[in-house]
Amino acid sequence: MKFEKILSDSLESCYSVARLQHGDEDFLLVASEVEQSCFAYNLNNELERTTVWNEVGGTMSIIQIPGSLDFLATQKFYPGFDAKECQIVQGTYQGNGSWKISKVADFPYLHRFDLIQEKSGRILFVGCTIANSKAFVEDWSDKGKIVVGEFDYQESNLFNLKELALRLLKNHGYYEVKEEGYSLITGVEGILKLTYPEYSDSGDWRLDLIFNEETSDIVQVDLDGDGQKENIIIQGFHGDRLRVFNQDFSQEIFHHPEATPFGHAIWSGNLLGEDVFVFGWRSGKADLMLYRYQDQTVEPVMVEADSASSNCLAFEKDGRAYIFSANNGRHHVALYELMK
Template identity: 45%
Template sequence: MEFNKIFSDQLDHCYAIMRLQALNRDFIIVASEENQPCYAYDLNNNFNKSTVWSDIGGTMTMVQIPGTLNFLATQKFYPGFNSLHCRIVKETFNGQGWDQSIVGEFPYIHRFDIIPKTKDDYWYIGCSIANSKKNTNDWSDPGKVWVGIYKDKPQKITALKALPIRITKNHGYQRMAGYSLITGEEGIFRLDYPTKVDDWQLQQLSSIATSDIVATDLNDDGQLEYLAIDGFHGSYLRMYDNNFHTLTRTTKETPFGHALWGGEIKDHNYFLFGWRSGAQGLKLIKNVDLTGDLLASHLGPSNVLVYQKEQQQYLLSANREANEVAIYQICDK
């Protein structure tokens, strides 16, 4: 399998990425974590670039509003992690570009999501990296998991409340089938959404400090495996089985582990992993013993995803340390 770069563009500190596909339109959205632009690349028009916003970046998370070309995004998650004035904005597609409206300020929100509830209402999940800070390095007041209802009309989050848990240095969030995984220094948690019978349910799955987590059936046994980065921006990977028992943990450091993805490539399941210090590599993980192929070095990816268009698969990588948005065509050798 080969990954051949077919597109490259410069974006300072590129970070958040998203495939935005609806209404016969198809875009890749990439935003910076600094006071820099967010760009849209038109996949139906030879990657033609347009500017979603030109500044006020600091974007950690972007979430599509289902069935539309509209999306929500965080902004102002800076300086560093001292993001008291972090906010969520809505970008509304007007046929040519996007119009911005401000949903509200949500201090220290690092990851968030909306889960369909009714036609115009969504469950809101917001994970704060801290609850308050005296300075960037102050972690004495752990973050919270906030839940509520996002009403797309009139673009507001209501019934907001914090769940009875505190999570230090939240970094990871992964939407699964019917629930979400949330990670931090206290470990890995499963969050189940409300039903007619139960309210929000939170269950701890691991007590090992975790930065990020993704899942796929790597060994084709019908059960999920989970790939996690140990510690906040940690230097080691851990493979869990479906019951969150450790299968493998790396011994070689991959400092500032950050980019994770899991899913199907060329009829097999794989994980992708990128780290932002040292060799700043991007690795394709093929086996539960964490072996695989180093695809590239000196990129320092912040986030990666694989997408398919017209029977062809592509890898989108926000190569943060190279200030590069890159798209690779995935081909058989």
């Protein structure tokens, strides 16, 4: 198993990635965390590049609006967590790889957010702020919030917003399992399971602590094929420890043998019939790697050494598998094809 780079492009401090797919249209988006651009690459037209916006950036998340090629994204969340001017914008697809950008709401310090479509068609909103206010970069005294509510697609606005009681120190990670009715949110306090209203016994949002060690990011996947998902976590805020636990965190299955400083890029899922995860770190060797379960152990496969990825995603198209990565530390956008 090896990877071949089929796209190499330049974007200063590229950070956030997304795939937008609806009907016959299919795009990869990447946006910068500084005052730079957001690019779209057309997967149906030889990766033709268009510019979604210029010289705004500060984009931590890009989330597709269900049932459309439109999206919501954050802007003006700039490095050093200088994010009091952070806002949510909507990209409305205009055709030919272009989107009209309009402001939805001011949302200071919003780092991760999501849209969840219920069976009724209602679109729920989950937003996680990295802090509530800051006097200086390393001021963590005012903890971040988890805000839930609804999104009205037709009116392009958020409503019925409320803050959950628990506030999180250094919230960073967010992972959704929409088909099972929950999301996982991480911080110094550990890993919290947020159950959506229609899956909760109370009919309201439910928040449960499921792991009480500081965690930066988490994904889940059934690596060994036993029907139970493993938990893959980065420990320490932007931490240097990659660990794999069983379903209930009672047993560590694997840890990366070396420190992985500034651990950041993480994705999990099925590629060509195999459950895998991808992980990249931004300091030291700064490698991007795919991990698979082989011969009763977790086996790493190099995607690219010294890539310094901030975020990545993997996907299949036309029977082939790819990894799309914002190689932040190299100011480099890359698409890799899996060659089996």
